[in-house]
Amino acid sequence: MSEDKKIKPILKWAGGKGQLLKNIIPEVPSSYGKYIEPFFGGGALFFDLKPENAVIADSNPELMNVYVQVASNVDAVITQLKLYVNNEEMFYSVRSQHWQELEPAIAAARTIYLNKTCYNGLYRVNKKGEFNTPFGRYKNPKICDEDNLRAASELLQTAKIVCGDYKEVLIEYAEKDDFVFLDPPYVPVSAYADFKRYTKEQFFEKDQRELAEEISRLQSAGVYVLLTNSNAELVQELYGMYPREVIPSKRYISSKGNTRKGEDVIVKAYPSSSIDSENLTLRYPATRFMGSKNKLLKEIWNVASNFKAKTAIDLFSGSGVVGYMLKAHGLAVISNDYMHMSYTFAKAMIENNSVTLSKERAEKLLVQERKSDHFVADTFAGLYFTNEDNELIDILRTNIQALPDPYEKAVAMTALIRACMKKRPRGLFTYVGLGKYDDGRNDLKLSMREQFLNNVDVVNSAVFDNGKINKAVCGDAMELSETADLVYIDPPYYSPYSDNEYVRRYHFVEGLARDWQGVEIQQNTKTKKFKSYATPFSTKNGSEEAFDRLFEKYKSSVLIVSYSSNSYPDKDTMIALLSKYKAHVNIVPIDYTYSFGNQRAATTHRNKVQEFLFVGYDDSDMK
Numbered sequence: 001m002s003e004d005k006k007i008k009p010i011l012k013w014a015g016g017k018g019q020l021l022k023n024i025i026p027e028v029p030s031s032y033g034k035y036i037e038p039f040f041g042g043g044a045l046f047f048d049l050k051p052e053n054a055v056i057a058d059s060n061p062e063l064m065n066v067y068v069q070v071a072s073n074v075d076a077v078i079t080q081l082k083l084y085v086n087n088e089e090m091f092y093s094v095r096s097q098h099w100q101e102l103e104p105a106i107a108a109a110r111t112i113y114l115n116k117t118c119y120n121g122l123y124r125v126n127k128k129g130e131f132n133t134p135f136g137r138y139k140n141p142k143i144c145d146e147d148n149l150r151a152a153s154e155l156l157q158t159a160k161i162v163c164g165d166y167k168e169v170l171i172e173y174a175e176k177d178d179f180v181f182l183d184p185p186y187v188p189v190s191a192y193a194d195f196k197r198y199t200k201e202q203f204f205e206k207d208q209r210e211l212a213e214e215i216s217r218l219q220s221a222g223v224y225v226l227l228t229n230s231n232a233e234l235v236q237e238l239y240g241m242y243p244r245e246v247i248p249s250k251r252y253i254s255s256k257g258n259t260r261k262g263e264d265v266i267v268k269a270y271p272s273s274s275i276d277s278e279n280l281t282l283r284y285p286a287t288r289f290m291g292s293k294n295k296l297l298k299e300i301w302n303v304a305s306n307f308k309a310k311t312a313i314d315l316f317s318g319s320g321v322v323g324y325m326l327k328a329h330g331l332a333v334i335s336n337d338y339m340h341m342s343y344t345f346a347k348a349m350i351e352n353n354s355v356t357l358s359k360e361r362a363e364k365l366l367v368q369e370r371k372s373d374h375f376v377a378d379t380f381a382g383l384y385f386t387n388e389d390n391e392l393i394d395i396l397r398t399n400i401q402a403l404p405d406p407y408e409k410a411v412a413m414t415a416l417i418r419a420c421m422k423k424r425p426r427g428l429f430t431y432v433g434l435g436k437y438d439d440g441r442n443d444l445k446l447s448m449r450e451q452f453l454n455n456v457d458v459v460n461s462a463v464f465d466n467g468k469i470n471k472a473v474c475g476d477a478m479e480l481s482e483t484a485d486l487v488y489i490d491p492p493y494y495s496p497y498s499d500n501e502y503v504r505r506y507h508f509v510e511g512l513a514r515d516w517q518g519v520e521i522q523q524n525t526k527t528k529k530f531k532s533y534a535t536p537f538s539t540k541n542g543s544e545e546a547f548d549r550l551f552e553k554y555k556s557s558v559l560i561v562s563y564s565s566n567s568y569p570d571k572d573t574m575i576a577l578l579s580k581y582k583a584h585v586n587i588v589p590i591d592y593t594y595s596f597g598n599q600r601a602a603t604t605h606r607n608k609v610q611e612f613l614f615v616g617y618d619d620s621d622m623k
Helices: 018-027 044-049 061-072 074-081 088-095 104-117 146-156 166-173 205-220 233-239 275-282 294-304 321-328 340-351 359-365 375-379 387-401 406-422 448-462 502-514 540-553 571-579
Strands: 035-037 054-058 159-163 179-182 224-230 244-250 261-269 311-314 332-337 471-474 486-489 558-564 584-593 608-617
Touching (some): 018 044, 018 224, 035 044, 035 166, 054 166, 061 104, 061 146, 088 104, 205 224, 205 233, 205 294, 205 584, 224 233, 275 321, 294 321, 294 486, 294 584, 294 608, 332 340, 359 387, 387 406, 387 448, 558 571, 571 584
Parallel strands (some): 035 179, 054 159, 332 471
16 A cells, blocks of 8 residues: 555544544654554544554444445445435435345445435434434535545555454453554543433443553553543543643534534553663562562553652662662662661662672671671571571671671672571561471572572672662651652551561561661560561551651652552542642552462452552642
8 A cells, every 4th residue: 555645534433533633643652563443433543544553443333344344345335335315315214224234335335325424424323223313414425435445445454353342452452562542432521420411332430430440551561552532520530640632622513613612632651661671670689578569560650650750769668679660760769668678678779879799708708707696596596597597697697797888788688688588488487497388499498508699699680870869768757858759658558457567577687687786576475576666557547647647748749659459548538638738649550469468368359459559749740
């Protein structure tokens, strides 16, 4: 097909995008895999772009029959169209036919004829599914544009034409790097809550919300999504966190002249294009850390990337993976946590831009050169590791404390903490014994020496310079003095289904990180744990008050909050709290399964939840 050959849509479609092409086309990715349009209608963008690899679809079987027949049987369609004339008697005679009872090519010609001669090209059916738009009384409509039909046929033959629900189409066909153009039935502008007036082909509010969730899923999967809709309150609520353009437009199907003007919105939900950033994030060492957001990084970045933030605070850093991801995307990051273990991770791999621990220096740390206090060997004998391992841990902690460089010290201590966690089945210290929960993992077979050296290599490989000054802080999130453009909040979740005591699970490695300074080991406990740190997130009322304080404290920042659907504050309460301080609040729901639970029910429904990303922002925060 000649690229210079202009193809017009073969149907006049209410809501067609012909008038918006000059605004839409500059937003189309310069390169992409498949072109997918699941609300096809008139297909103005498809016919203008002429994509080589396309999937076009709609749930209207009569409409899709037109495109199938023009693609495969255009001569028969043209022959039938030439039999029609533009008069009222023939129009109503043809309109009275049932398209399902006709030969497919004749049915396609009937649809085109009625479209060209009915009022405003409006496709409308009654409750019986019968076309009932009146005669249009046009003087000389072009019923059969033979040249354009043949050009359209040639292009349509290269596309896959599907009749089906948009979600089914997207699930089956949309893949990474594809371009999806969505032009769904618009939300009414005057009063979007009044959805009772919608026809059966239009969307209710719940459908619009489901579409927004599907767009979030596609963006996370690396798909380029461009959406058009009306500039309605609901649309701004659902897509406020994405780059968008509001465009004055004309409405051709309104019977009132004063309502024929409106505003369209083009929403751009594109994935991050930084492949290097993605690869850097993959270098962050995986840790079986309770609550780690490693599996949600794409969703978090797809939200964060819509704002013009240059600085960020990861307020409850935990495993450190979110702060590391933000660093990889070029932000200056402050990583904070009340646990010394988490602070050590951040010191080694977020604040540290260049220092690594050489193999020779790492191996030297394994050799006893200083007198050891044998603290681990004496205190935790027989609890978690063999006597030999405990002695080696004491040698390592003694030598690490003597390292003069703070970043070398952080790298070495991170490697030791990781070695201890990997030598424990499930990585936890809530039980004692050496063989319990042994699942045969290779990590459990390696010696403590091998684990330490392996993890030095892993941590070294995660060190990189993002050209920014980053900072690790060990402090109370409620008292942190620093501010940033964006604040990510992932606190301990308060839930009736499980506790949020990180120290109880990780007290041994937390003790390693702080060398058991400032804590009192509870000698009467079987695990020799020490008392958990105080946190307002351990009670229902305390967690709500804490969120309110944090939202007020960081009200000048973009706020992204991770929280679970089975935790408190619940969704409505969280929205209400954020809305006190931010002009816009969006929710991104993510299906998620937690890996940890302290009850038998952890293997059932209790750890299968939705993870919510609550996003609070102001108009000035947008790119």
